[in-house]
Amino acid sequence: MTALIVILVTGVGCYLLRIAPVELLGRRQAPAWLDRVAVLSAPVAFTALAVSALAASAGGGAAVLLPRMVAVVVAAVVAHRTRSTAATIGAGMLTLWLAGAVSAMW
Secondary structure (H helix, E strand, C coil): CHHHHHHHHHHHHHHHHHHHHHHHHCCCCCCHHHHHHHCCHHHHHHHHHHHHHHHHHHHHCHHHHHHHHHHHHHHHHHHHHHCCHHHHHHHHHHHHHHHHHHHHHC
């Protein structure tokens, strides 16, 4: 019974932490600086994911690292040219799959 209470209290706490900013700030106009910075949140998040994936695979050798590095470079070029998140993810994943398949053949 105690575990159930802990799970319920934790669930309610998580819900309140997620809904509180929406309820408290939803009716207010966001400052201009926040609007400018919010545009950069997706590129920063994807960059952090790519760098952490590269760092994690560095110990796997060239067979693991090289396809990922190629995919990151292709994704960066596509992101710079198209400014499209979907195109960037698509190009990066396609390149990763193709480079991984080519790497596995060697």
